[in-house]
Amino acid sequence: MSIAQNLLQIKAALPDEVTLVAVSKTKPIADLKQAYDAGQRVFGENKIQEMSEKWEQLPKDISWHMIGHVQSNKVKFMAPYVSLIHGVDRLSLLDEINKQAAKNNRIIDCLLQVHIAQEETKFGFDEQELKAAFDADAFAPYTNIKISGLMGMASFTSDINQIKAEFTQLKSLFDSMKNKPTAQVNLHILSMGMSGDYELAIACGSTMVRIGSSIFGSR
Numbered sequence: 001m002s003i004a005q006n007l008l009q010i011k012a013a014l015p016d017e018v019t020l021v022a023v024s025k026t027k028p029i030a031d032l033k034q035a036y037d038a039g040q041r042v043f044g045e046n047k048i049q050e051m052s053e054k055w056e057q058l059p060k061d062i063s064w065h066m067i068g069h070v071q072s073n074k075v076k077f078m079a080p081y082v083s084l085i086h087g088v089d090r091l092s093l094l095d096e097i098n099k100q101a102a103k104n105n106r107i108i109d110c111l112l113q114v115h116i117a118q119e120e121t122k123f124g125f126d127e128q129e130l131k132a133a134f135d136a137d138a139f140a141p142y143t144n145i146k147i148s149g150l151m152g153m154a155s156f157t158s159d160i161n162q163i164k165a166e167f168t169q170l171k172s173l174f175d176s177m178k179n180k181p182t183a184q185v186n187l188h189i190l191s192m193g194m195s196g197d198y199e200l201a202i203a204c205g206s207t208m209v210r211i212g213s214s215i216f217g218s219r
């Protein structure tokens with residue numbers, strides 16, 4: 001099937017309240033253009049330089065989401081245009097995002113990445129750390145940032161029950177914190193689910209899925 005067909009088929013099956021981020025990392029501009037022409041306007045990339053090159057070449061009504069691990073010294077390259085940063089995995093990164101957002105006269109939406117997988121390698125806050133940050137209102141100084149939700153990646157495993165338990169854990173953390181908005185925090189986005197597990201993620205309460213290979217083919 002073509003990229004457009006894959007995209008439309010996935011979209012048709014998503015509930016209205018779930019946003020589809022088309023993960024186009026490593027894929028050429030021509031592939032993104034096919035998805036764009038089929039109506040897709042939200043794209044996810046995991047490298048700032050690659051995303052910036054694509055942003056420069058493609059129509060300006062695209063929303064660009066940074067879904068990968070972010071190095072502080074590269075934030076400045078995406079600050080003028082990025083619409084959502086999914087992978088905020090440490091408080092110190094917010095210093096730099098806030099600084100660069102202010103320079104660009106913008107308020108940048110961010111998701112806090114929560115470590116839900118069993119693997120050691122995945123980035124993110126653990127639950128205790130996150131709760132402590134919320135309790136201490138650690139986000140208050142970042143007046144050019146909006147904390148709009150949480151993001152998580154399940155373990156890379158074929159054990160459905162484990163994946164389900166991890167998504168459920170993130171959903172309950174999200175629910176326990178979403179009703180306490182502050183000036184800088186308003187949790188309404190729960191980003192979880194990729195090609196292999198997005199249906200399960202949606203059943204567990206995801207509002208945003210990040211799908212790459214099921215749209216663009218394997219990388």
Ligand SMILES: *Cc1c(COP(=O)(O)O)cnc(C)c1O
Nearest residue numbers: 023046067194195210211212213
């Ligand atoms: C690559 C990537 C995805 C998409 O993965 P697929 O399995 O190709 O759908 C989603 N989220 C993150 C954080 C990624 O790095």
